[in-house]
């Protein structure tokens with residue numbers, strides 16, 4: 229009971245966040261992004277980024293290997309589908325446990341170093357996982373062909389409960405198979421729970437200890453804290469978040485490939501977090517959405533769409549603008565993303581959330597300005 | 611000799627940095643409830659001595675015993691949990707956290723120990739810890755600045771905050787490395803008063819200080835360190851009268 233209590237501010241944030249997430253199918257319509265496949269990704273990568281930020285944002289330890297946990301989560305979930313049942317919950321539970329265990333090992337070793345050495349160690353471990361998936365572990369990972377469902381899978385629990393369906397099954401919940409938007413709402417529910425837990429962590433004494441580690445680890449030690457287990461706990465929790473995200477990727481599409489563990493995927497979550505705002509609750513979510521939007525929507529734009537967009541320009545200018553702009557869409561979406569990233573990091577080092585804060589501050593000031601003298605007089609004399 | 615009330619015993623400690631003999635043959639006994647000042651010229655090895663005590667540096671040889679337990683070889687957080695807190699010569703604070711948070715963190719260390727996975731309860735609901743931290747800030751005169759970022763405090767205020775961070779843990783032994791450096795005369799006097807107040811509560815203190823006004827208002831005992839050796843120790847009056855000390859350190863600065 230006590231564990232569910234939260235400050236009013238956090239409760240309001242959670243309510244607004246829930247509203248925004250659950251109405252995605254509506255407000256994403258004008259952006260052309262309201263289809264289940266993409267919205268699921270929005271929810272899943274938001275979970276990945278929130279978890280990553282619990283480590284990076286609170287403790288300052290920058291992991292470059294979090295995709296390993298994402299991959300392990302996916303593989304575990306697919307195996308749970310193959311061996312036991314297409315139900316999403318056991319798959320998720322196993323994925324979280326296994327990625328958590330892997331995080332204990334990688335975290336225990338990597339956290340013996342800090343700064344760039346820590347980052348390099350996590351990167352090395354993730355690349356080892358990636359290479360293992362392609363070599364020694366092919367019986368488990370199915371190597372380059374990716375791990376997939378198969379008509380001959382035992383699916384012990386499902387087979388015992390009901391006659392086997394003809395084709396390949398899809399994931400579901402309690403015997404019901406997800407169709408339409410259900411998969412998205414399932415991921416959205418997971419996102420809301422993940423967000424809620426992150427809020428609790430941010431507001432807890434534990435979260436304060438993690439901030440202390442980021443701010444001054446020496447002081448933490450001389451204040452009587454054993455900082456190692458604190459940092460390791462944060463590492464494991466964020467690994468479990470990644471495992472959950474990996475499992476959800478498998479729930480929405482029961483397939484797991486090693487490329488999910490590649491360093492580019494680890495780098496992507498770093499970008500999401502920095503773009504949105506390191507150490508904030510909402511920032512990583514925004515970062516994840518923007519990057520996934522660019523990756524999926526911007527990359528699909530072609531010259532015709534751009535040309536139509538600039539139709540209002542006079543003939544000569546139209547050609548030039550279209551030619552230039554079309555370099556930044558389609559295949560060039562990475563270019564746009566890079567540009568946005570550079571602009572944000574240079575002008576808003578705190579990410580999008582810093583921009584939001586600055587704007588809110590401006591409004592605050594203009595609202596308060598006329599009242600300023602009155603406010604001064606109410607201050608107690610010291 | 612019976613020494614039942616020795617809290618900290620530094621025994622035959624040597625510390626070498628390469629060729630430099632920073633501490634030579636240090637033997638020091640700090641008695642319960644006393645304020646023991648260590649004075650000496652720059653580079654005498656005073657900070658090094660404290661570093662050896664709190665586990666920041668390992669002595670080349672010798673041992674440090676606190677309340678019957680050997681400190682040498684223990685980790686900094688273990689030494690703190692035994693009841694030793696330290697104010698550093700250059701403030702070690704959480705610069706990007708608020709003043710109140712800076713003081714709440716050590717209070718949590720005292721309550722929860724070296725590690726506790728306290729995930730689900732909110733920090734705001736820990737009203738006792740918060741009230742305790744606010745009282746402490748009141749004592750050091752920083753209550754009005756509790757929501758300021760610690761990094762933006764003046765040097766003197768940072769020291770006072772760091773002092774509050776140590777005091778809130780109610781350590782058995784408090785080590786202070788130049789606690790009034792960078793403070794105005796007025797703030798120095800407030801700090802002296804504060805330290806006197808804690809003394810009446812029976813906290814043992816080791817204090818390194820250049821300001822003789824501070825030393826002579828607080829110390830029960832003084833050890834004089836020069837070039838890594840203790841050249842004199844005793845009560846303030848004994849030390850003041852010691853010709854060796856006058857020559858090595860005090861010169862004519864104290865009449």
Ligand SMILES: Nc1ncnc2c1ncn2[C@@H]1O[C@H](COP(=O)(O)OP(=O)(O)OP(=O)(O)O)[C@@H](O)[C@H]1O
Nearest residue numbers: 627630632650651652653654655656657658659699
């Ligand atoms: N970690 C270290 N490595 C090498 N030499 C050191 C180290 N720490 C201190 N020293 C040297 O040991 C000697 C004693 O230094 P220490 O800081 O203990 O002096 P101090 O008495 O505190 O001086 P001050 O009054 O200036 O603070 C100095 O010569 C210093 O350069």
Ligand SMILES: [Mg+2]
Nearest residue numbers: 656657658699
């Ligand atoms: Mg010093």
